Amino acid sequence: MGEKDQTGVIKVYYPVKGYGFISRTAGRDVFFYRTSAEKEESLIEGSTVRFNLESTPKGPKAINVVRVS
Known part of the structure; x- marks a missing residue:
């Protein structure tokens, strides 16, 4: 089960590699x-996003990422 409606800011995004990290106010960065x-x-780096968390063997990852601003 994942957590609903998390928010954060895109800290870094590597378009060529196809992944990035989202900074959260409470908790660690999310892949x-x-x-x-x-x-x-x-x-876009610096954009606020809404997302859900999914548990993986390597730790949580963001899914259903939607830009808010």
């Missing part, structure tokens, strides 16, 4: 793949 985003062009 995400570009395929987890609603629109890849919305993955």
Whole structure:
């Protein structure tokens, strides 16, 4: 089960590699793949995003990433 409606800021995004990290105010940075985003062009460093967390063997990752601002 994942956590609902987390928010954070895209800390870094590597378009060529297809992944990045989201900073949260509470907790560690979260990994995400570009395929987890609603629109890849919305993955801009510094943008606020809403997402859900999914547990993986390597730790939580963001899914359903949507740009808020």
